[in-house]
Amino acid sequence: MPSAPPPKRHPYDQWAPDARALDLVGDKWTLLIVRDLTGGPRRFVELQRTLPGISTEQLRSRLNRMVADGLLTRQRYREVPPRVDYELTERARALLPVIGELARWGYHWAWSAPRPGEAVDVGAILRAASGLPADPGARGSVHLVVVHPERGALRYAMHVRDGRLAYDEHPVPDAQATVSGPERAWIEALGPAASRTELEIAGDVALAQTVLDAIGGAAAHPEHRAAA
DSSP: OOOOOOOOSSOOOOOSHHHHHHHHHOSTTHHHHHHHTTTSOEEHHHHHHHSTTOOHHHHHHHHHHHHHTTSEEEEEEOOSSOEEEEEEOHHHHTTHHHHHHHHHHHHHHSOOSOOTTOOOOHHHHHHHTTTOBOOTTOOEEEEEEEEETTTEEEEEEEEEETTEEEEESSOOTTOSEEEEEEHHHHHHHHSTTOOOTTOEEEEOHHHHHHHHHHHHGGGGOGGGOOOO
16 A cells, blocks of 8 residues: 555545545646646646646645645756756545546536636547547557647647557557547537537548547536536
């Protein structure tokens, strides 16, 4: 068993495994930080970009706490300006299937088109899908290209291994398929309409469809959609 983390400032004070887990990850932003480190280490400023709405002080405080709790490692580099990378520990990576299941629950019970004022980041949806179940007969890698109106082509990859999705922050050279389209097409594909008509698929179409089904297939169930 892993060593016990330092005591939390506001614990639930209940001898139950779920309460102990929430002691570590129940604070606002913690699970989203884990999600956004799925693809590998990031710098402080990169996490600020992927987490719109968090203040500098909130992020600094949360990262410090997560390092103390054994969820993150902090690596400092002797560079000018100073560079600090944060990376998930094994304890935190074990949460990825939990985050995937939370995302699937969100698709079923809380999903809608983007609300006014909500930040849209297709990459966040892809990161949250890491660990989700996929067709156990499928195996391979798929490039995902999101053409952002301001940032240009944003490239990601998803792997299907042993019946699960695995997210990759960088494209891989031997992907069996590529799915690409403008951001609006991805919003349509991953939103309640689940319409993929504007996405272009090249290569192994069946594998690409398997990945898309695993990421956002739950969004196609109208009986579970939330009110916009």
